[in-house]
Amino acid sequence: MDAAANTAVEIVALTKQYSVDIPPAVDQIDLRIASGSYCCLLGPSGCGKSTTLRMIAGHETVTHGDILLENRNITRLAAAARGTAMMFQSFALFPHLSALDNVAFSLKMKGVAKAERHRRAAELLERVAMGHLAQRKPGELSGGQQQRVALARALITEPRVLLLDEPLSALDPFLRVQMRAELRRWQKELGLTFIHVTHSQEEAMALADTMVVMNHGLIEQVGSPHEVYNFPGSEFVARFMGGHNVLQTAAGPIAVRNDHMKIAPAEQAGASGLAATITDVEYQGTYVLLGLQLAEAPPGTKSVAVLLHESDFLARPFVLDQQVLLSWDEAHARVLRPGAQRPAPRKAQPPKTRRDELAAMAG
Numbered sequence: 001m002d003a004a005a006n007t008a009v010e011i012v013a014l015t016k017q018y019s020v021d022i023p024p025a026v027d028q029i030d031l032r033i034a035s036g037s038y039c040c041l042l043g044p045s046g047c048g049k050s051t052t053l054r055m056i057a058g059h060e061t062v063t064h065g066d067i068l069l070e071n072r073n074i075t076r077l078a079a080a081a082r083g084t085a086m087m088f089q090s091f092a093l094f095p096h097l098s099a100l101d102n103v104a105f106s107l108k109m110k111g112v113a114k115a116e117r118h119r120r121a122a123e124l125l126e127r128v129a130m131g132h133l134a135q136r137k138p139g140e141l142s143g144g145q146q147q148r149v150a151l152a153r154a155l156i157t158e159p160r161v162l163l164l165d166e167p168l169s170a171l172d173p174f175l176r177v178q179m180r181a182e183l184r185r186w187q188k189e190l191g192l193t194f195i196h197v198t199h200s201q202e203e204a205m206a207l208a209d210t211m212v213v214m215n216h217g218l219i220e221q222v223g224s225p226h227e228v229y230n231f232p233g234s235e236f237v238a239r240f241m242g243g244h245n246v247l248q249t250a251a252g253p254i255a256v257r258n259d260h261m262k263i264a265p266a267e268q269a270g271a272s273g274l275a276a277t278i279t280d281v282e283y284q285g286t287y288v289l290l291g292l293q294l295a296e297a298p299p300g301t302k303s304v305a306v307l308l309h310e311s312d313f314l315a316r317p318f319v320l321d322q323q324v325l326l327s328w329d330e331a332h333a334r335v336l337r338p339g340a341q342r343p344a345p346r347k348a349q350p351p352k353t354r355r356d357e358l359a360a361m362a363g
């Protein structure tokens with residue numbers, strides 16, 4: 001039972017079907033999220049991230065399956081009774097209320113007396129280093145300060161799990177990078193479990209202990225940013241994470257990181273590999289990115305990219321329209337699966353052990 005003891009949220013065969021004539025938005029997904037971890041749900045628009053988060057929050061009904069919080073089945077509990085709290089896009093603070101009243105708001109709704117709710121709100125604002133600005137309105141606070149107020153407001157219900165749906169996506173790029181560092185720091189300091197939805201692989205890699213890559217309502221891969229980036233399991237993950245070339249070989253599709261590609265002038269003695277032409281040379285500072293077209297591109301192979309360290313490029317520059325040969329070490333090639341498969345129709349599927357256990361728990 002060790003795994004269960006360290007699990008904050010467990011999702012079992014979770015399914016959301018908005019309408020019978022379209023595929024499920026979330027299709028029988030299974031997932032365990034470790035206590036005190038930063039988990040990012042990552043995937044393209046429409047893949048089912050927000051639906052999954054809203055089902056955990058209790059803002060969306062579940063079609064099939066179960067959600068457990070610290071081994072308690074919360075699938076059919078009201079949102080306020082779950083032990084979760086939600087932080088929304090661009091923090092969604094009430095502009096006419098002070099920071100203190102924003103934080104105290106949900107206690108007011110619960111009928112907690114003014115002195116008590118102000119005491120607890122002030123305590124939380126101290127905790128996120130905002131005590132001295134408690135009387136300011138959101139418009140008088142910086143982006144970072146507003147984020148801390150939003151965090152305090154979510155924490156006042158003493159949640160076990162904080163849910164965040166694209167909290168940074170409305171911010172300008174500079175502020176977004178600052179704010180994500182703050183989120184990460186607060187998550188570690190508070191020791192809470194965060195589940196953060198984003199469509200940005202860069203944001204997920206910067207924040208997550210565990211990344212859950214979704215596509216078409218299915219989970220493609222779960223792992224640390226290092227694992228997912230270095231060992232993409234499927235063609236979809238390799239393409240979505242970026243930084244990889246997906247190459248068709250006799251052994252099937254493989255992924256090779258752009259910076260693991262070897263490139264040599266076609267006329268260089270002893271050079272071998274795939275013939276290609278340089279179509280783009282982009283200076284990026286630390287790196288130079290080369291775009292290439294393969295001479296014999298199998299169907300489905302798009303252009304290939306090679307990332308060279310600036311010093312390597314300067315030592316031996318490549319130029320537009322140059323003929324080159326591309327190769328890679330076998331050790332750097334990752335064999336790919338085609339992608340996550342839709343589960344078989346439920347009738348045909350043998351029951352899962354965990355699902356049976358839960359059914360038994362429910363009596």
Ligand code: ADP
Pocket residue numbers: 018025043044045046047048049050051052
């Ligand atoms: P994401 O957050 O990954 O962008 P969503 O979970 O919002 O994706 O949506 C997943 C799929 O479910 C999409 O095809 C979307 O159009 C559909 N969907 C989302 N919300 C609803 C709804 N309330 N009614 C019907 N379809 C919905």
Ligand code: MG
Pocket residue numbers: 049050051197
């Ligand atoms: Mg969404």
